[in-house]
Amino acid sequence: MTQYEVGDIVKLKKQHPCGSSEWEILRVGADFRLKCLGCGHQIMVARRLVEKNARGLRKRSQEE
DSSP states (O other): OOOOOTTOEEEESSOOTTSOOEEEEEEOSSEEEEEETTTOOEEEEEHHHHHHHEEEEEOHHHHO
16 A cells, blocks of 8 residues: 655656646645646545556655
8 A cells, every 4th residue: 555645746647638647745644635746726525536647756855
């Protein structure tokens, strides 16, 4: 099971209409708050949908 943390970048299966498929995690819990890295749009998504549609995860420590 993957451990999601605030600040991680998750790549989802479907692209956002702006063309980006990478999202920054802003809030973790039963729902996730995600911010699109392409346009900055923020959404709330159920945890099970993020876990189902995730295609990759970059931890915050890899970028620093």
